[in-house]
Amino acid sequence: MTTYHHYRPEDAAEWDRTDPLADLRQHFTLPPGIIYLDGNSLGALPRTVKARLEQVITEEWGRHLIQSWNQAGWYEMPRRVGDKIAALIGADAGEVVVADSTSVNLFKALAGALRLRPERKVILTEAENFPTDLYMVQGLIDLLGGIHRLERVSIEALSEAISEQTALVLLTHVNYRTGAMHDMETITAQAHAQGALMIWDLAHSAGAVPLHLNAAGVDLAVGCGYKYLNGGPGAPAFIFVAKRHQREFIQPLAGWLGHADPFAFAPDYLPAEGIARAQAGTQAVLSMSALECGIDLMLTADMSQLREKSLRLSAMFMDTVAMNCPELTLITPRNPHQRGSQVSFCHPEGYAMIQALIAQGIIGDFRAPDILRFGFAPAYLRYTEVWDAAQALIRVVKERLWDQPAFKRKNAVT
Amino acid sequence: MTTYHHYRPEDAAEWDRTDPLADLRQHFTLPPGIIYLDGNSLGALPRTVKARLEQVITEEWGRHLIQSWNQAGWYEMPRRVGDKIAALIGADAGEVVVADSTSVNLFKALAGALRLRPERKVILTEAENFPTDLYMVQGLIDLLGGIHRLERVSIEALSEAISEQTALVLLTHVNYRTGAMHDMETITAQAHAQGALMIWDLAHSAGAVPLHLNAAGVDLAVGCGYKYLNGGPGAPAFIFVAKRHQREFIQPLAGWLGHADPFAFAPDYLPAEGIARAQAGTQAVLSMSALECGIDLMLTADMSQLREKSLRLSAMFMDTVAMNCPELTLITPRNPHQRGSQVSFCHPEGYAMIQALIAQGIIGDFRAPDILRFGFAPAYLRYTEVWDAAQALIRVVKERLWDQPAFKRKNAVT
Numbered sequence: 001m002t003t004y005h006h007y008r009p010e011d012a013a014e015w016d017r018t019d020p021l022a023d024l025r026q027h028f029t030l031p032p033g034i035i036y037l038d039g040n041s042l043g044a045l046p047r048t049v050k051a052r053l054e055q056v057i058t059e060e061w062g063r064h065l066i067q068s069w070n071q072a073g074w075y076e077m078p079r080r081v082g083d084k085i086a087a088l089i090g091a092d093a094g095e096v097v098v099a100d101s102t103s104v105n106l107f108k109a110l111a112g113a114l115r116l117r118p119e120r121k122v123i124l125t126e127a128e129n130f131p132t133d134l135y136m137v138q139g140l141i142d143l144l145g146g147i148h149r150l151e152r153v154s155i156e157a158l159s160e161a162i163s164e165q166t167a168l169v170l171l172t173h174v175n176y177r178t179g180a181m182h183d184m185e186t187i188t189a190q191a192h193a194q195g196a197l198m199i200w201d202l203a204h205s206a207g208a209v210p211l212h213l214n215a216a217g218v219d220l221a222v223g224c225g226y227k228y229l230n231g232g233p234g235a236p237a238f239i240f241v242a243k244r245h246q247r248e249f250i251q252p253l254a255g256w257l258g259h260a261d262p263f264a265f266a267p268d269y270l271p272a273e274g275i276a277r278a279q280a281g282t283q284a285v286l287s288m289s290a291l292e293c294g295i296d297l298m299l300t301a302d303m304s305q306l307r308e309k310s311l312r313l314s315a316m317f318m319d320t321v322a323m324n325c326p327e328l329t330l331i332t333p334r335n336p337h338q339r340g341s342q343v344s345f346c347h348p349e350g351y352a353m354i355q356a357l358i359a360q361g362i363i364g365d366f367r368a369p370d371i372l373r374f375g376f377a378p379a380y381l382r383y384t385e386v387w388d389a390a391q392a393l394i395r396v397v398k399e400r401l402w403d404q405p406a407f408k409r410k411n412a413v414t
Numbered sequence: 415m416t417t418y419h420h421y422r423p424e425d426a427a428e429w430d431r432t433d434p435l436a437d438l439r440q441h442f443t444l445p446p447g448i449i450y451l452d453g454n455s456l457g458a459l460p461r462t463v464k465a466r467l468e469q470v471i472t473e474e475w476g477r478h479l480i481q482s483w484n485q486a487g488w489y490e491m492p493r494r495v496g497d498k499i500a501a502l503i504g505a506d507a508g509e510v511v512v513a514d515s516t517s518v519n520l521f522k523a524l525a526g527a528l529r530l531r532p533e534r535k536v537i538l539t540e541a542e543n544f545p546t547d548l549y550m551v552q553g554l555i556d557l558l559g560g561i562h563r564l565e566r567v568s569i570e571a572l573s574e575a576i577s578e579q580t581a582l583v584l585l586t587h588v589n590y591r592t593g594a595m596h597d598m599e600t601i602t603a604q605a606h607a608q609g610a611l612m613i614w615d616l617a618h619s620a621g622a623v624p625l626h627l628n629a630a631g632v633d634l635a636v637g638c639g640y641k642y643l644n645g646g647p648g649a650p651a652f653i654f655v656a657k658r659h660q661r662e663f664i665q666p667l668a669g670w671l672g673h674a675d676p677f678a679f680a681p682d683y684l685p686a687e688g689i690a691r692a693q694a695g696t697q698a699v700l701s702m703s704a705l706e707c708g709i710d711l712m713l714t715a716d717m718s719q720l721r722e723k724s725l726r727l728s729a730m731f732m733d734t735v736a737m738n739c740p741e742l743t744l745i746t747p748r749n750p751h752q753r754g755s756q757v758s759f760c761h762p763e764g765y766a767m768i769q770a771l772i773a774q775g776i777i778g779d780f781r782a783p784d785i786l787r788f789g790f791a792p793a794y795l796r797y798t799e800v801w802d803a804a805q806a807l808i809r810v811v812k813e814r815l816w817d818q819p820a821f822k823r824k825n826a827v828t
Contacts, residue, residue, distance in 0.1 A: 029472070029476045031476065031477045031478070031479070034479075036479060038479065038480045041480050042475075042479055042480045042483075044476075044479065045471065045472075045475050045476035049471055050468065050471050050472060053467055053468075053471060053700070054464065054467075054468070057459065057463055057464050057467060057646075057704075058443070058459075058464060060647075061456070061459050061646055061647055062443045062445070062458075062459035063445045064445070065445070065448075065450060065452065065456055065458065065777065066452045066455050066456045066777060066779065067772075067777070068647065069456075069647075074647055074648070100514060100515070100518060100695070101514070101669065101694060101695025101696055101697070102695055102696075103667065103669030103670065103694045103695030103696075104514060104518055104667060104669070104694055104695055107666070107667055107694075111557055127681070131670055131673070131676075131679045131680065131681060132669050132670035132695065134681055134682070134683070135668040135669060135670060135673065135682075135683035136667070136668060136669060138668055138682065138683045139665075139666040139667060139668030139683065140666060142664070142666065142668075143525055143557070143558070143666035144557070144558070152681070177679075226696070232471075232475055232699070232700055233470075233474075233475055233482065233483075233488055233696075233698075233699035233700065234488070234696045234697045234698045234699040234700075234702070235698065236698060237695070250556070251553075252521070252553040252554060252556065252557035253517065253518060253521055253550070253553060254549040254550060254552060254553030254556075255515065255517030255518070255546050255549060255550060256517065256545055256546035256549060259545070259549065262545075263782060264782055265545045265591075265781065265782055266545060267541065267545060267548055267566070268548070268549075268552065269548070269549035269552045269553065280515060280517045280518055280521075281514070281515025281516055281517030281518055281546065281651070282515055282516075282517075282640070282647075282648045283515070283648045284647075284648045284649065284650060284698040284700075284701035285646070285647035285648040285701070286467070286646055286647065286648075286698075286700045286701045286704055287698035287699070287700045287701040288648070290471075290700055358481075363479065363480060363481070365480065367679065368677060368678055368679055
């Protein structure tokens, strides 16, 4: 039987008093009366965004118009912000570019990687991978006429399943449902041992856990701007291509911004040197400007402090809830080396429970079919908030609050 | 020898006085002292954008956070704004969705169309098409192993070149260099007569010229949000799929937002009904909110009045400049049925001429190798401004102002 640690409210209060990251919260705008445990879905608003967007709108767009492509640095922005993300994920400058959505970037990475392994026809992934990653693979395989195969295995079976047929292994580093975190270095090495390439989806890890892409020898990666990077709703995503692959990396979304000389308007595509070739069309400047604010803020924080706080927040929540609510099934690994920055429980009435929490101003979310999911963004959460959230969840479960008419609400939180 | 119409400054003043669209200009923020003839590259700033973005940032993102996906309508926004665009381009509700960049949408359209004509291997286009359109075709052909062929012909040779081998004809409706406008209905009918599909790129026509996609029987189209729709730098683009094709239209960027039930998190891709299947990943909400402001503004204007003003503005500019500057070669058709909303001249020293104009606050742009390009956005330009711009260009050419040190500037306008 699992032994849970017994936390006390005074622990939380003490940790808040001595939190080296306490000031960071002041740089976010958080709604009063809300405990926000959904930063893994949409990160909170950095205070700098409003003024920055006003500047981009009024000065750069409104006043300087087209000249801002050069003078305000819009044209360089995808690479400039990409370099900042590189610093957060253990990559080098010139290995990351901001562009498109995570899904679209994954398509580029998949197609580019298959081209680097033309003899191999298997794309190996975890059955529990985020669906859009599976869909993008299916879309590509279908487009290519079905000569490739998507092999989906349990994570336990993964290393055995890598073979000389494997073109690439695709995994999401932190699972969107369970919060389980894979061992990036070990699995990447296992892929390489068989000659396969490794693509990591960092949606739930960039900004949340320390990442060392180059130390782990990662080939390609994609990630999301609107979760722990706090880039705003639908913020542009990013793609990483290791320097050693860039010369051979050809991706099919061959838009003009990936061209060696876009403004020559040459009739034939010639990919740019370096990471720029991972771009396709013109990027959303307003959204990318907000993303840059979020990233600038995350760059001010010490990632090891963020990680320590994240693990303590999530440990306190999971142990406190699990100890008091045997009705809930904890599906997040308790081992700190095996989880990201979220905690998930299962319960057949999970949806109603989350609604009852939301009605009390505690925002977690529900993932079908039965998962209660709570994200812990250490940049702006307080220990006492997380303590209060745990107590609220315990009360919801014990008192079956979702059965009370007052807590029955219509709208799903997605 | 061409006979040009002789315009007088009092014509321009009179037309401003009686302009039925004069009030529309008040809904844009325009920089003082600037005559902006580059709305075909980046449209001007609608006055509503600043307050709308402040609301999206402060209220929707900052205060309501993740709940805004439902409560603020973010989730529906691509289709809601798509329906508004449909009204501008002669399409029906449910035929347009806002997503990604024009290039990425073109990839979806191309791949989806090839799938509808599996026996045919030729993609036919105009040699002078916008390069990113050519590049995207090349990227797709390359990905598919080279079994398809991109055939580039002059526009004069196009109708003859359509054959039973032609899977699809891809054209940009208004040429980015010359401003020449193709006859959408005739060419679409020619493609159909050979059993080919027709894809139109509306980058330089949406919001600028009357469009009747369904009346012309168009199959697929893509377009740009940041030119005449005034959606802001890098605004999301759009894709049109005619209702009759939607059931068979399968595009390879099979992201979760194109899934029939994204939040079921099913392991296999099942495309949504209708235009929603043309979506891939999560969209940039801030940028899309600005785009909606631009589109709402364009919806208040009468497109036939916009067209009439656009033609009169551009006719006055081209005739006045051409009559006075035989050094410049007019490459835009004078026939109003054969041009969009821009005027272009060629000159070997075109780049320097544009710089000399910019130094005087007249913003046109340069397109390699030798094109001076001027866009006429009838929503916010005055006749007297265009008159003044024509006089300034004549003076630049006659007095060789670009040879004066005062006008030599370093920065390119792109």
